[in-house]
Amino acid sequence: EAQVTQNPRYLITVTGKKLTVTCSQNMNHEYMSWYRQDPGLGLRQIYYSMNVEVTDKGDVPEGYKVSRKEKRNFPLILESPSPNQTSLYFCASSFTSGSINGELFFGEGSRLTVL
């Protein structure tokens, strides 16, 4: 089954404790991206990757890191989480060789709470 898998789905952590949210897709998609969803603000792009070893900032990259060492995986790293990073996070992937012009497939979401 074609899917985007995120882990963990739910996490409560404390300020400053490094955490990683994993994302994996089995569709051989070149493009992967992370979004955060907050009430009234829609989906805001954190980072994206056009292919292996190619990553770039979205609109809200501060406080986050990513890596793309393999085509299928795109982990989101919070080196020192703060309460303002409490949010619902979505990973997404798409088959594209250039600009975004096709369907984004989203993971189920990871709800993160930073105390």
Place this chain on the structure above:
Amino acid sequence: GENVEQHPSTLSVQEGDSAVIKCTYSDSASNYFPWYKQELGKRPQLIIDIRSNVGEKKDQRIAVTLNKTAKHFSLHITETQPEDSAVYFCAAPGDQGGKLIFGQGTELSVKP
């Protein structure tokens, strides 16, 4: 950079009525405009998209119209049903190839 504004933020209609959601974008070079539906507690899913070389696209009860001159595009849902209740997001490409900017979302409620 690209900015996408979506209105209204909430919309309540009676079952069977039509619903219209509008989005405006700022980058005249944008050429792809998708709409996503997010049911409560679930992931966003693509429901329809349109490219800049057409002005309208239909898929059963949903349609999207695009006005490139005015830089706005709209989602039209006819004969609404309770299962259409969800949050709808429009989107447009950003100023870099990998950016996709989403609107703020519209919470549609269809009352039986």
